[in-house]
Amino acid sequence: MNRRASTFAVHAILAAYTLLALFPIFLILINSVKSRTAIFGSPLSLPGPDTFSLVGYQKVFSDSQVPLYFFNSVLVTVVTIALVLIIGAMAAWALTEYGFKGATLLKLYLSIGIMVPIRLGSVAILKLIVGMGLVNTWTGLILVYTAQGLPLSVFILSEFVGQIPKDLKEAGRAEGVSEYQIFVYVILPLLRPAMATVAVFSMIPVWNDLWFPLLLAPGNGAQTITLGIQQFIGEYVTDWNAVLAALSVAIIPVLVLYVVFSRQLIRGLTAGAVK
Amino acid sequence: MASVTINNVRKSYGKTEVVHGVSLDIKDGAFVVLLGPSGCGKSTLLRVIAGLEPITSGDISIGGTVVNTLHPKDRNIAMVFQNYALYAHMTVYDNMAFSMQLKKLPKDEIKKKVDWAASILNLTPYLDRQPKQLSGGQRQRVAMGRAIVRDPAVFLFDEPLSNLDAKLRVQMRTEIKELHHKLSTTVVYVTHDQIEAMTMADTIVVLRDGVIEQVGKPLEIYDHPANLFVAEFIGSPSMNILSGEVASENGVPVVQSNGIALPLPMSAKVAAGQKVKFGVRPEHLRPTLGGAGFPAKVSVVEPTGPEIHIYADVGTQEICAITQERLELAPGADIRLVPELSRIHLFDPASGQIIGT
Numbered sequence: 001m002n003r004r005a006s007t008f009a010v011h012a013i014l015a016a017y018t019l020l021a022l023f024p025i026f027l028i029l030i031n032s033v034k035s036r037t038a039i040f041g042s043p044l045s046l047p048g049p050d051t052f053s054l055v056g057y058q059k060v061f062s063d064s065q066v067p068l069y070f071f072n073s074v075l076v077t078v079v080t081i082a083l084v085l086i087i088g089a090m091a092a093w094a095l096t097e098y099g100f101k102g103a104t105l106l107k108l109y110l111s112i113g114i115m116v117p118i119r120l121g122s123v124a125i126l127k128l129i130v131g132m133g134l135v136n137t138w139t140g141l142i143l144v145y146t147a148q149g150l151p152l153s154v155f156i157l158s159e160f161v162g163q164i165p166k167d168l169k170e171a172g173r174a175e176g177v178s179e180y181q182i183f184v185y186v187i188l189p190l191l192r193p194a195m196a197t198v199a200v201f202s203m204i205p206v207w208n209d210l211w212f213p214l215l216l217a218p219g220n221g222a223q224t225i226t227l228g229i230q231q232f233i234g235e236y237v238t239d240w241n242a243v244l245a246a247l248s249v250a251i252i253p254v255l256v257l258y259v260v261f262s263r264q265l266i267r268g269l270t271a272g273a274v275k
Numbered sequence: 276m277a278s279v280t281i282n283n284v285r286k287s288y289g290k291t292e293v294v295h296g297v298s299l300d301i302k303d304g305a306f307v308v309l310l311g312p313s314g315c316g317k318s319t320l321l322r323v324i325a326g327l328e329p330i331t332s333g334d335i336s337i338g339g340t341v342v343n344t345l346h347p348k349d350r351n352i353a354m355v356f357q358n359y360a361l362y363a364h365m366t367v368y369d370n371m372a373f374s375m376q377l378k379k380l381p382k383d384e385i386k387k388k389v390d391w392a393a394s395i396l397n398l399t400p401y402l403d404r405q406p407k408q409l410s411g412g413q414r415q416r417v418a419m420g421r422a423i424v425r426d427p428a429v430f431l432f433d434e435p436l437s438n439l440d441a442k443l444r445v446q447m448r449t450e451i452k453e454l455h456h457k458l459s460t461t462v463v464y465v466t467h468d469q470i471e472a473m474t475m476a477d478t479i480v481v482l483r484d485g486v487i488e489q490v491g492k493p494l495e496i497y498d499h500p501a502n503l504f505v506a507e508f509i510g511s512p513s514m515n516i517l518s519g520e521v522a523s524e525n526g527v528p529v530v531q532s533n534g535i536a537l538p539l540p541m542s543a544k545v546a547a548g549q550k551v552k553f554g555v556r557p558e559h560l561r562p563t564l565g566g567a568g569f570p571a572k573v574s575v576v577e578p579t580g581p582e583i584h585i586y587a588d589v590g591t592q593e594i595c596a597i598t599q600e601r602l603e604l605a606p607g608a609d610i611r612l613v614p615e616l617s618r619i620h621l622f623d624p625a626s627g628q629i630i631g632t
Contacts, residue, residue, distance in 0.1 A: 167360035170327050171418075173347040174354035175374040175425065185377070189364040 025251065032056050032244035039240050056245030059232075066246065068221060069228030074253050076138055076224060077206050080145040081257075084202050085195050087146070088153030089161075093183055095154070096161040097169065107158065113151030118144070119211055129216050136220035144212050149202035156201075160194035161187065196264035203261075207254045225250050277338030277351075277428035277461060278303045279324060284333030286319055286485075293319050294485040296333070301478075306455050306462045310472040311482035312508065317465045318433055320482070324463060325431050326350050338428050353422035357434040359414045361406040361421075367393075368402040371420045392420040395454065412443045419451070423458065432464040436471060448474055469509055473497070481505050498618075503627040506554050506620060512584060514554045515594040518624060521549045530621075533590025535569040540616045544631045551630065554620035557584065560596035561613040562604075568613035573604050587612070 030046055031039050038051035045051075060066050091110075095103050118125075125144055134140035164187060172182040188195075213227040229250070232242040279301040286294040294316045301307045309317040322328045324335060326347035335342055342350050362370050368389055369376075375385045393399045396416040406414055415435055422430055432451070436444045452475050455462055466472055472479050473493045481488045481496065481504075489501040500506035506514045519532025521539070528543055529536040530553045537553050545551060561568070562585055571587035571594070578584075585596045585604060589612075596612055604610065621630040 165358065165360065167356040167358055168362070170325075170347075171354065171356060171360035171421075173327060174325050174352060174431070175421065176348040176351075177374055177377055178346075178348060181377050185373070186362060189362075 028244050028247050032241070032248045034241075036241055039244075053241070056239075056241030056243075057249075059239065059242040060245045060249065063242075065223075065231075066225075066228055069223050069225040070249075070253070072138065072222060073207060073225040073250075076141050076145065077203060077254075077257070079138070079142050080149060080206050081199050081203055083142065083146045084149035084153045085199060088150055088157050088198060089188065089191055089195065090183070091150070091154045092157035092161045093187055096158050107154075110151050110154050113147075114155060118148045122211070122215060125212075126215055134216075136217050136222045138217075138222060140216045141212060141222070141224070144216065145206045145209070149198075149206070152201060153198045156198050157191060157194055160191055164190050192264050196261040199261045200258060203254065203257055207250075279429055279461060279463065280334075280336045281320070281324070282334040282336075284320070284323060284335060285331045286316070286323055286328065287331045292331070292485065294323070297482075297485070297487055299480060299487065299490065301461060301463060304459045304461055306452075306464065306475060306477045307480060308464045308466060308472040308476035308478070309480050309482060310466060310469060310508075311488075312467060314484075315482040316485035317467075317482050319485075321354075321431050321433055321463060321465045324429070325352055325354050327354075351428040352431055353425050353427035353429075354431040354433065355415070355418045355422050355435045357437050359406070359418045359438075361414060361417055363406055365405075366402065367398060367404050367406070367409070367417050367420075370406065370417055371424050373421070374425055388424045389420075392424045395423070395457065396420050396450075411439050412447060415439065415447060416450075419454070423454070427460065430460055430462045430464075432462065434466055435464075436466070436468075444471075451475065469511065473509075481508065483508075499629075500554075500620065501629055503552060503554075503622045506622070510556055512557050512595045512597070514556050514620070515560065516622075517553045517589070517592060517594070519551060519553055521545045521547055521551055523547050533592055535589060537569065537614060537619075538616060539619070539621070542631075543621060545621060550624050552622040552624050554622060555614045556618065557595040557597040558582075559615040559618040560594070561615065562587075562596050562598050562600075562602060562610050563613060564602075564610060566611065568611035571610055571612050573606055573608045573610055575606060576604050585610070 027043065031043060033054060033056070034047045034051045035053035035055065038045075038047070038053075047053075095107050129135055129140045129144070132140075134143070168186060168190075169182055172186050173179075177185070208226065209224075210226045210230075213224045217223060218227065225246070229243055229246045232239040232246065279299075281297055281299040281301075283296045283298050284294060285292060285296050297316075297320060299307075309320060311317045319328065323330045324337075326342065326345055330343060337350055337352070362373060365373065371389045371392055372385045375388065389402070390399070393402055396419060398413065398416055398420055401409060401413060401417075406417065409417065415438075418435070435451070436447050439447060448471060451464075464471075464475065476493055478490060479493055479496050480490050483504055489496055489505045491499075496505060497509055500509065500514075503516065507516065517530070517532040517537065519530040519537065522529055522531045522536070524536055528539040528541065528545065528547075530539060530551060532553060539545070569589065571589045573585060573587045574593060575586040576583060577586070582597050582599050583602065583604075585598065585602075586593055587596065587610060594612075622628065623630055
């Protein structure tokens, strides 16, 4: 009885939090299909026959630039995640498996990156990117985001690499498998759940980021969707229909990516490997 | 197939040396068991043969080639681990085929080898399963299958049966021995279980604290232990050891210990007044109800079925005797114990080494 009560309490709290977290998204979704007057008149009411309007979506999709911004965002996010995962896993494997001199120091150094926000270095990064001629390119953004995601990735993956039974790696070694092959065929498959976690963690900030696109890629067709939405927000007039519609559409890709990764979050992948 | 030669190998972790200059010759096709208590360096020795740990000094050769600095993958060895170490994300077939697939051997050759290994190990019905769907014994067989498909120069077993239950252990013991007869590949096998060692080995190497105490055939080690450590370590219940001093009684050499006189064979190379440790295995102490032998007071009687273990006090020391006779004994009873003269061992108390008898 007591146990049931506490289970109920936990679920109630979680449900309340979920409602709280989803409410802004819900607001965006319902208002994105309302007419302009209805958005301002009664922002909390659901769209009715009188107030229903797809004008926002029409504007967004008639804007020839929006698909490009979408493509930019998806490309930057996906390539960043790929790099963060591959480089992060390799670094985690090297730092954890080969206890070379200074490995602990290097790990600590990397974890500073988790504590210090990368935006503190914006000026230096901007100078660097300008110096390399990477302004208004995907490459510039991807490099910065990879740097932003790597510390956490290395940190989390190191923990998981450390948990992989030592015997598994040694079994591979004793079997005549090279270190690279052990990493690719033994370690990486076992790291899948951890890599999914890292992917989810590093994907959202990259997708949502406005700061670096604004600084490093504000024009020349390299803008991301967050920047693209800004064009509907004017100094004097903001086209809320378009903004809300664009935001609603912008949720979809990140939702798809999340579903893809969360399916990998299977526990007990090493069950049966060792007793 | 290959011989393994270990020449004055030392291994240190930091400043702590755990293997102190071990030398050992393992003949081609031999089944050698490294036996010793926990922390004696037996696993470390196996791991340096495998190349999983670098050696600090000395030489290791496999098949006549010095392999000191070779990566494990280049040593042509196969290792079976205590906790199986199967690739959990692969099927049984892929687990066994893994190394060959990476070497890009032709598919039909891989299949032939895996099928052959599976049939030897009775794994054919399980080839499509995942390790987690197998029992402990089956998992260990998969681990062995993974080793034998590669046809290595040396098999290295690191306590492969420790995680199995008692019944399965006995069964797997026989299977590993049969496997060795079929393949006649050199085997180095690490265990702390003396029964495993006795039953499987051609040669047992007894280790303590990183030093080899004795090398010999199982029965040789049992019947003629080189020192006190081996004498006490091998055998269960372990050998009775009584401290005493050599004396002469009516012209017959005896050991005075705990107020009794233990008879010695005339051939014993000891002098009167010499301090010795007198060792006799429980099965070489014959309990009788009267007559010859020295007196003892029964404290515990343990019938095991084939035999009866009798624990009795001699002075302040408890000793054990084993008999197949159905003696009706109660705790507190007075008995006499007759040591078998030809089967006693004398050790030097200072060095622990055997003294000839």
